[in-house]
Amino acid sequence: MLELIECSAGYGREDVLSGVSLAVAAGRVSCIVGPSGCGKTTLLMLAAGLKAPRAGSVRVGGCTVSPGDRGVGLILQQYGLFPWFTVRANVELGLRIRGVPCRERRHAAQQEIEAAGLAGLEERFPRQLSGGQQQRVAIARAYALRPRLLLMDEPFSAMDALNREALQDLLLASARERATAVLVVTHSIEEAAYLGSEIWVMAGRPGRMAGRVENPCQGSPGFRGNPELLRTCARVRALLEEAA
C-alpha cells in the first residue's frame, strides 16, 4: 500500500531522514516508534505527499504520491481541525473541496460522525470539544474521503488513559471494518505494541530505520492483558536502546 524506498529528506541545511525504507501492507495497522527528533513526522509528510524526498521514492498503491491524494488521509498531532467550522463542516470539508453535492456530502458526513460516536455534537465548534472528541472529528473527517491509507501523528498522546484506550480501540475496529491501512507515529512503546501488527523502530539524527518488530498477536481478543504484548514491548525497547 505504502512504500518508502531509501528516502532522505531535510529542511534547509538540516538532514532529517537518511535512507529510510518502510512498507505498509494494505489493510494493516503499522506503527513507527522512535525518540523525538528522529524524523517521524517528516516521514508522514513524505507519505502524504506534502513534502518531496531529496532522494529515494515514495509510492502509494504502486504510484508516486501527490499532495491531496484522495487515497491518503492525514491526521496531524493537533488534529488539524479548523476552529471556525463546526464538527459537521469539518467532516464535510474534504468532500466539499472535491465538489461533492451538498446533500450527498451531508449524508456521508453524518454517517462518519455517528460511526465516530459524535452524534449530537454536529453543530459544536472544536473549541467546545474535549481532546478525545476532537480526535474523533479528525478521524471522521479523514474517513469521509474513504482513504486506503490513514496516516496519524501522535494521535492519542494528549489524552487521559481511559480516553486513549477507547480511541485506540475505535481506531483498530474502524480500520478492520474498512480494510484501511493505518500508519501511526508514536513515541510510546506500549501504544505501538498495542496498535501495530508491525512496529518500525527509528533512531538517530538524521533519522534512520533501526529495525522492525512483528507483532503477530496484535488485535487478538483481550490483547491489552496478553503477555505477548509485554514481550513485543521488550523487543521494541531493546531495539531502541541498541540504536541509541
Add this chain to the structure above:
Amino acid sequence: MNASTAGRRAAAAAGGLAALVAAWWVCSLLVTGDFVPGPRPVLVRFWQLLCDGLAAHAAASLARVGAALALSLVTAVPVGAAVGRSRTADRALAPVIYLLYPVPKIALLPVLMLLFGLGDPAKVLVVYLVLFFQLLVAARDAAREVPQQFLLSLRSLGGTRRQAARYVLVPALVPALLSSLRVGIGTALAVLFFSETFGTRVGLGWFVMESWMRISYVDMFAGILCLGLVGLGLFLAVDAIYRRVCRWQGGGTGVTAAG
C-alpha cells in the same frame, strides 16, 4: 443570556449614558456664553433637524465611509494575506508599508483633490487610505500567525491554494480584521470630518462647520451628536458581524459584548 443579566446590562448602559448627559449639562452651566448649549435644546433641535436635512447629511457621510470600508477590505485583505504568507513579498513590501503607514493620510488630501477633483472620490480615497494601511497590517500579522497545521491539513484533504485562501486564510483573518476596523472607524470618521469641510455641501463635516460659521451652536452640537450616533452605529454593526461570524471564538468585546 437570561432576562436578569439583560436587565442589568441595560441598566448599566443607561447609567453610563445618564452620567455622560449629566456631565454635559454641568459643562453647559459652567461655561459662560452660549457656545456650550445644554442637552435639552440640542436634543430638541436634533430631532427637528433630523427630518430637515440632517439625516441626508448623515447618509452622505455614511455612504463615503461605507465606500471606503468596502474598498479597503477588498484590497487590503488579499495584499495583507500575501505579504503575511510569503517571505519574499514581505521583504519587498515591509519597508514600503512602514514608510507609508505613519504618514497622516489627511496630509495627502490636497494632492488627492488635485488628482480626483473636489468631489466624493477624493474624500472616499483619503478615508480609504487610512483604513487600508490599518487593515493591511492587521491582515498581514494575522496571516503570519495562521498555524501551519491548518494549511497542511487542507492540502491533505485535497485543497488547492485558492481553497486554502477561502477555507483557512480568510476565516482566520476575520477576527483580527474586525478588531482593527473597530479602531479604524474612529480615525476614519475624524479624517472624513476634515475632508468634508472642503468642496462639498453635504455631509456631517460640512454641516457642523457651517453651523459654526452661522454661530448656531445648538445646530453645531446637534451635528456632533449625529456624528457620534453614526460612529455608534458603525461600532454596533462591526460587533454584530463579529458575533455572527466569529461565534467559533467564543466570548468577545465591544459595545455589546457577548458573554
